[in-house]
Amino acid sequence: MPDLAQRGGAARPGRIVSEDEARRELAASTKIGVALLAPGEAGYPPRLAGIEDAPPLLGVRGQTEALMRPMIAIVGSRNASGAGLKFAEQLARDLGDAGFVIASGLARGIDQAAHRASMGGGTIAVLAGGHDRIYPPEHEDLLFTLLAHGAAISEMPLGHVPRARDFPRRNRLISGVALGVAVIEAAHRSGSLITARMAAEQGREVFAVPGSPLDPRAAGTNDLIKQGAMLITEAADIINAVASIMERPIELPGREPDDVAAFDEPDSGDRARIIALLGPSPVGIDDLIRLSGARPAAVRTVLLELELAGRLERHGGGLVSLL
Amino acid sequence: MPDLAQRGGAARPGRIVSEDEARRELAASTKIGVALLAPGEAGYPPRLAGIEDAPPLLGVRGQTEALMRPMIAIVGSRNASGAGLKFAEQLARDLGDAGFVIASGLARGIDQAAHRASMGGGTIAVLAGGHDRIYPPEHEDLLFTLLAHGAAISEMPLGHVPRARDFPRRNRLISGVALGVAVIEAAHRSGSLITARMAAEQGREVFAVPGSPLDPRAAGTNDLIKQGAMLITEAADIINAVASIMERPIELPGREPDDVAAFDEPDSGDRARIIALLGPSPVGIDDLIRLSGARPAAVRTVLLELELAGRLERHGGGLVSLL
Numbered sequence: 208m209p210d211l212a213q214r215g216g217a218a219r220p221g222r223i224v225s226e227d228e229a230r231r232e233l234a235a236s237t238k239i240g241v242a243l244l245a246p247g248e249a250g251y252p253p254r255l256a257g258i259e260d261a262p263p264l265l266g267v268r269g270q271t272e273a274l275m276r277p278m279i280a281i282v283g284s285r286n287a288s289g290a291g292l293k294f295a296e297q298l299a300r301d302l303g304d305a306g307f308v309i310a311s312g313l314a315r316g317i318d319q320a321a322h323r324a325s326m327g328g329g330t331i332a333v334l335a336g337g338h339d340r341i342y343p344p345e346h347e348d349l350l351f352t353l354l355a356h357g358a359a360i361s362e363m364p365l366g367h368v369p370r371a372r373d374f375p376r377r378n379r380l381i382s383g384v385a386l387g388v389a390v391i392e393a394a395h396r397s398g399s400l401i402t403a404r405m406a407a408e409q410g411r412e413v414f415a416v417p418g419s420p421l422d423p424r425a426a427g428t429n430d431l432i433k434q435g436a437m438l439i440t441e442a443a444d445i446i447n448a449v450a451s452i453m454e455r456p457i458e459l460p461g462r463e464p465d466d467v468a469a470f471d472e473p474d475s476g477d478r479a480r481i482i483a484l485l486g487p488s489p490v491g492i493d494d495l496i497r498l499s500g501a502r503p504a505a506v507r508t509v510l511l512e513l514e515l516a517g518r519l520e521r522h523g524g525g526l527v528s529l530l
Numbered sequence: 531m532p533d534l535a536q537r538g539g540a541a542r543p544g545r546i547v548s549e550d551e552a553r554r555e556l557a558a559s560t561k562i563g564v565a566l567l568a569p570g571e572a573g574y575p576p577r578l579a580g581i582e583d584a585p586p587l588l589g590v591r592g593q594t595e596a597l598m599r600p601m602i603a604i605v606g607s608r609n610a611s612g613a614g615l616k617f618a619e620q621l622a623r624d625l626g627d628a629g630f631v632i633a634s635g636l637a638r639g640i641d642q643a644a645h646r647a648s649m650g651g652g653t654i655a656v657l658a659g660g661h662d663r664i665y666p667p668e669h670e671d672l673l674f675t676l677l678a679h680g681a682a683i684s685e686m687p688l689g690h691v692p693r694a695r696d697f698p699r700r701n702r703l704i705s706g707v708a709l710g711v712a713v714i715e716a717a718h719r720s721g722s723l724i725t726a727r728m729a730a731e732q733g734r735e736v737f738a739v740p741g742s743p744l745d746p747r748a749a750g751t752n753d754l755i756k757q758g759a760m761l762i763t764e765a766a767d768i769i770n771a772v773a774s775i776m777e778r779p780i781e782l783p784g785r786e787p788d789d790v791a792a793f794d795e796p797d798s799g800d801r802a803r804i805i806a807l808l809g810p811s812p813v814g815i816d817d818l819i820r821l822s823g824a825r826p827a828a829v830r831t832v833l834l835e836l837e838l839a840g841r842l843e844r845h846g847g848g849l850v851s852l853l
Contacts, residue, residue, distance in 0.1 A: 290744050417740030417752055420763035421613050429740055432761045440743035440752050 229512050235365055241266045241338045245507035250274055252331075252360070252384040258409050260379065262362035263492060263521065264511060266338050269358030273308050273329040277453055279445060280310040280381045280406075282399045283317030283391035283416075284424055291317060291392035291424065294416060296324035298389065301442030303328020308357065310384050312377065313346050317391050317399075322353055330357035331384065335377035336369030337361060360384075378402040379409070386449045387412030389439060393427030400427050403436065412448055414439045473505035481509045482529075485519075489526035552835045558688055564589045564661045568830035573597055575654075575683070575707040581732050583702065585685035586815060586844065587834055589661050592681030596631050596652040600776055602768060603633040603704045603729075605722045606640030606714035606739075607747055614640060614715035614747065617739060619647035621712065624765030626651020631680065633707050635700065636669050640714050640722075645676055653680035654707065658700035659692030660684060683707070701725040702732070709772045710735030712762060716750030723750050726759065735771055737762045796828035804832045805852075808842075812849035 236243055243264050246256035250271030255261055267274065279302050281295060299309045299321040309325035311318040313332040322330045330353055334341070338361050341347045350359060362380065363373070378401050382388045388406040390413070393399040403413050413436040418425020432438050439445055473481070480499040484490065496506050510527060513519035520528050559566055566587050569579035573594030578584055590597065602625050604618060622632045622644045632648035634641040636655040645653045653676055657664070661684050664670045673682060685703065686696070701724050705711045711729040713736070716722040726736050736759040741748020755761045762768055796804070803822040807813065819829050833850060836842035843851050 290742055294743060416743060417748070417755070417761065419613055419741050419745075419748075420617060420739060422742075425740070425742075426763075429761060429763050432740070432755065433763075433767070438740070438752060438755045438761065440749075440756075444756070 226512055229514075232364060233511075236266060236338070239268070239339060239365075241268045241365070242271070243267075243507075243511070245503045247503050252278070254278075254385065255380065255383040258379065258383040261383070261525070262380070263525070263527075264362065264507060266361045266363070266365075267358060268338055268360075269354035270329075270356070271358060273331060273357045274360070274384070276308045276329060277306070277449070278308045278310045278331060278385040279449070280385040280388040280402070281317065281321035281391065282311060282378075282381060282388060282402050283393055284397065284399065285314050285316040285318075286424075287316040287320070287392050288422075288424055291416075292320045295320040295391050298391070298442055298445075299324035299330075300327070302445065305442060305446050307386075307446075310381055312374075312381055313341070313343075313350060313353075313359075315343060315346075319346065319349065322349060326352065326356040332357070332359040333377060333381045333384065334359055334361040334363070334369075335373040337363045337365045337367035339365050340368045342369050374398060375401045379405040382406035382409055382411050385411060386452055387414055387445060389414040389416070389445060390428050390431060390436070391416045392418065392424045393431075394423055395426045395430070397427050400431070403431055412437065412445075412452070414445055414448070416440070473501060473509050477501040477505045478509050481506055482513075485513075485527065485529045487528055489522045489528045492525045492527060495527075549835055552837075555687060556831075556834070559589060559661070562591070562662060562688075564591045564688070565594070566590075566830070566834065568826045570826050571830075575601070577601075577708065578703065578706040581702065581706040584706070584848070585703070586848070586850075587685070587830060589684045589686070589688075590681060591661055591683075592677035593652075593679070594681060596654060596680045597683070597707070599631045599652060600629070600772070601631045601633045601654060601708045602772070603708035603711040603725070604640065604644035604714065605634060605701075605704060605711060605725050606716055607720065607722070608637050608639040608641075609747075610639040610643070610715050611745075611747055614739075615643045618643040618714050621714070621765055621768075622647035622653075623650070625768065628765060628769050630769075633704055635697075635704055636664070636666075636673060636676075636682075638666060638669075642669065642672060645672060649675065649679040655680070655682040656700060656704045656707065657682055657684040657686070657692075658696040660686045660688045660690035662688050663691045665692050697721060698724045702728040705729035705732055705734050708734060709775055710737055710768065712737040712739070712768060713751050713754060713759070714739045715741065715747040716754075717746055718749045718753070720750050723754070726754055735760065735768075735775070737768055737771070739763070796824060796832050800824040800828045801832050804829055805836075808836075808850065808852045810851055812845045812851045815848045815850060818850075 244251040244267050246261050250267050251265055252274045295317045303325045308329035309321050310331040311321045332353055336342055341350050381402050382405045390399050390403050406413050415428040415431040415436040417438050484495055484498055496503050518530050520530050567574040567590050569584050573590050574588055575597045618640045626648045631652035632644050633654040634644045655676055659665055664673055704725050705728045711725055713722050713726050729736050738751040738754040738759040740761050807818055807821055819826050841853050843853050
């Protein structure tokens with residue numbers, strides 16, 4: 208997994224950014240209304256914080272309260288049938304009426320239908336690029352409408368133009384924020400099936416809408432059902448299935464969900480303590496927060512500074528080390 | 531469950547038939563090529579013999595060897611879509627190529643498509659009325675074609691015109707002869723769902739073809755999958771699922787599958803011994819066969835004579851008593 212410096216490097220290849228540049232990046236984010244949040248902070252989707260490779264920083268724009276509510280992801284073909292689009296709209300609307308926020312990927316087809324129909328109940332666009340690099344470009348209007356009724360999230364820095372390989376990576380966030388993922392119309396080997404696989408790996412419910420064996424747009428969803436996904440034909444199927452999950456507390460081992468301080472600057476003591484705790488051996492971000500006594504927001508800012516300066520390496524499982 | 535005298539009474543209400551009339555019934559059956567077979571005899575479908583309410587006598591017409599081979603039932607809407615009919619044909623043909631005989635109900639729609647496409651591999655029509663009362667009447671030609679490539683079976687006496695309530699009763703035989711039942715296009719509360727329920731009660735596999743939630747002809751099959759039926763999109767799904775079942779021996783507790791003597795007349799000693807074993811207390815047919823030392827075919831003939839004479843009562847679980 209590339210670290211943030213590498214990701215920034217995709218837009219500005221070959222450069223190591225300075226601490227000043229890191230500060231300018233933060234300022235530019237703030238300017239277009241993007242808050243950079245760490246797991247455990249208000250606005251960072253609680254269930255996303257629980258996945259193994261949760262983004263250490265998430266750029267959040269729009270109505271952040273929507274990100275704290277129970278979410279269902281709806282994904283499917285860009286090249287959807289009229290019936291598929293109609294079903295996606297109905298499902299999104301009914302789930303919204305039942306109190307669920309809808310997460311999707313802002314793509315053409317099913318994603319677009321799901322976002323449009325969930326404006327009333329709350330809708331979340333999960334982006335593959337930076338917040339200022341909307342894909343597809345013709346959905347910028349949809350995004351701006353959406354921001355009044357929900358939010359957009361991205362783990363990528365400003366200016367990052369999404370590449371093909373960013374979409375599968377992004378898909379883990381679509382499933383990660385949600386209680387479950389509903390797949391509507393997906394051909395064999397489509398991106399929606401990657402989202403479904405990631406959902407299963409994350410312990411999320413996978414829902415699939417069936418279709419005729421003679422319809423290639425149902426081949427992927429029928430396969431998912433064969434592999435154990437739950438067949439759904441209406442919102443009630445999903446609502447009943449997630450009822451028991453919602454009763455369980457969200458598991459965030461090692462994190463302090465009560466500590467939801469707003470973004471602020473670390474003081475020089477925080478910075479010194481955090482850097483002192485870091486070395487060439489990987490250490491958990493949770494441990495850094497606990498051992499430094501600093502707030503999560505402060506730890507996150509220091510790590511971001513180090514990362515943008517090319518001095519930090521991120522490993523799996525929330526571990527970091529100094530370079 | 532009505533006994534055979536009552537069933538004969540449906541065509542000839544209010545009459546008790548004599549032993550002579552019973553013999554005439556047997557002669558008439560033989561004349562149109564219908565053999566009356568008891569469980570365990572060659573031509574009586576082995577798996578059917580294992581169900582709780584297996585017909586004590588089954589009228590069999592056509593190529594009886596087809597009834598001894600592994601069968602899959604295909605059922606579905608009379609009012610099927612073009613896609614449903616096409617899928618039924620493909621499924622029946624592919625299962626036939628894989629060595630399976632197809633059982634169905636000779637109805638319009640899916641049944642008809644399944645029979646037509648399985649002429650090559652073997653096809654079985656399970657009738658709700660007597661062998662000389664084909665329903666629907668316009669499928670008499672289909673039946674005659676079918677008899678050259680398979681068989682028709684009925685538990686009803688000659689002359690019995692099928693009534694509405696005979697169809698659900700018949701459906702237990704469709705599932706009973708088969709390893710599993712594939713349901714293709716079924717609306718809510720359709721007859722095919724009765725067959726599926728009986729299949730589940732009999733421990734048969736239930737397979738269902740999915741469809742769009744917006745298609746009412748898929749509502750029943752989608753519901754079946756929600757309830758645990760296996761979603762299928764091709765013959766291979768069924769072939770893989772029944773492979774393990776076929777490796778297990780067929781369980782016929784208390785019966786003697788090796789004793790498959792052909793139909794013949796009981797001698798006077800058989801008849802006397804069997805009648806002596808009967809009384810007002812219910813006794814098992816299996817016990818009658820064992821205790822009388824007569825062949826199953828002989829016991830069956832004597833019981834039929836008694837039944838047609840109004841002197842025998844049948845109870846559940848293969849028990850009979852004298853009236």
